[in-house]
Amino acid sequence: xxxxxxxxxxxxxxxxxxxxxxxxxxxxxxxxxxxxxxxxxxxxxxxxxxxxxxxxxxxxxxxxxxxxxxxxxxxxxxxxxxxxxxxxxxxxxxxxxxxxxxxxxxxxxxxxxxxxxxxxxxxxxxxxxxxxxxxxxxxxxxxxxxxxxxxxxxxxxxxxxxxxxxxxxxxxxxxxxxxxxxxxxxxxxxxxxxxxxxxxxxxxxxxxxxxxxxxxxxxxxxxxxxxxxxxxxxxxxx
Numbered sequence: 001x002x003x004x005x006x007x008x009x010x011x012x013x014x015x016x017x018x019x020x021x022x023x024x025x026x027x028x029x030x031x032x033x034x035x036x037x038x039x040x041x042x043x044x045x046x047x048x049x050x051x052x053x054x055x056x057x058x059x060x061x062x063x064x065x066x067x068x069x070x071x072x073x074x075x076x077x078x079x080x081x082x083x084x085x086x087x088x089x090x091x092x093x094x095x096x097x098x099x100x101x102x103x104x105x106x107x108x109x110x111x112x113x114x115x116x117x118x119x120x121x122x123x124x125x126x127x128x129x130x131x132x133x134x135x136x137x138x139x140x141x142x143x144x145x146x147x148x149x150x151x152x153x154x155x156x157x158x159x160x161x162x163x164x165x166x167x168x169x170x171x172x173x174x175x176x177x178x179x180x181x182x183x184x185x186x187x188x189x190x191x192x193x194x195x196x197x198x199x200x201x202x203x204x205x206x207x208x209x210x211x212x213x214x215x216x217x218x219x220x221x222x223x224x225x226x227x228x229x230x231x232x233x234x235x236x237x238x
Contacts, residue, residue, distance in 0.1 A: 001109070001149045001204060003166065009150060009199050013178040016198040020177035022128050024048065029104040030096070031055055031131040034064070036121045042079045050076050061093035062101050078219060089118025106130050115222040120156070133172035135163045140183030142178065147187060149204030150179075 014020075023044040024234055026032040031051070038047045054075040058064040064072065072086045079085065085144045092115045104125065105111055111122035123136035137145075145151040151162035167175045186193045194200060194208040 003168075005202055006150060006166050009148070009202050010168055010175065010178065012198045012202070013182060014171065014174070017178055017181055020174050020181055022177065025051060027055075028059070029125065030061060031059060031093070032129050033104050033117075033121075033125055034089060036124050037116050038076060038079055038085055040085070040121075041081060046079055050078055061096040065090060065093040065097065077097050085116065091115035092117065104129065105157070108134075119160075123160075127173065127176055131173060133169075133177045135160060135167065135172065137163070138180060140187075141179045143188045143189060144179050144183040147192075147203070147205045148199065206225070 022032075024032065024035040024039060026035050026047045034054075035047050037053055038051070047055075054072075057075075058067045058072070069086050069090045073082060076082045078085060095114050096104065099105075100110070105114075106126070108119075108122050108126065111117050111125060112119060120136045120138060123134040126132040126134045128137065135141075137156045141163075142153075142156055142159055143148060145159045145163065146153065149161050151166060153159035153162055163175060164172075171178070182197075186197050192209050192237075194203070194210050197203065202206070
């Protein structure tokens with residue numbers, strides 16, 4: 001896939017998803033960090049079901065640490081791996097207080113040194129809380145990048161490196177959100193909604209799920225998308 005096609009993909013996605021952002025509910029960098037840790041191998045929806053009550057009583061490292069591991073479990077037991085997550089969040093809160101004055105650090109090295117925080121979580125926090133142009137790769141983005149040909153790779157790290165290399169600079173800050181929302185609602189693992197996809201004609205996936213009975217509809221979708229591309233190009237030139 002060439003750079004021109006990649007640019008068109010991001011332009012299409014930005015037009016289809018004009019305000020891309022995380023679906024996790026949070027108010028502060030610490031609340032975001034907690035929510036992202038909880039979201040590992042869980043859905044954002046399930047995390048949003050438990051964090052409102054949790055954050056009422058423990059919205060800071062001090063209060064979460066005071067809640068204790070067993071107290072924390074009572075709030076998050078509906079989430080998968082809650083025992084491990086509770087242990088990590090208590091240790092994380094302690095580390096924030098001891099090393100960072102209770103504040104969430106703004107560097108990858110410091111974030112990844114926290115208990116329960118890996119590269120993906122660090123990327124999400126850097127991007128969403130602090131506006132850094134990092135691109136976290138989860139299962140949705142890994143699937144989208146390999147399926148479409150946008151940034152194919154055998155590992156999450158390889159996909160991330162290719163996205164960092166090939167994503168147009170002006171889209172880097174929102175690329176993670178655009179791709180995860182595309183993967184979550186359109187380019188799904190099972191029965192992707194290809195006919196409704198804004199990048200249908202740009203996608204290089206050979207096994208598209210298309211209604212074989214109405215190819216003319218698909219042609220009209222592609223024609224409409226190409227017309228919009230030409231209008232955007234004309235606008236930039238004008």
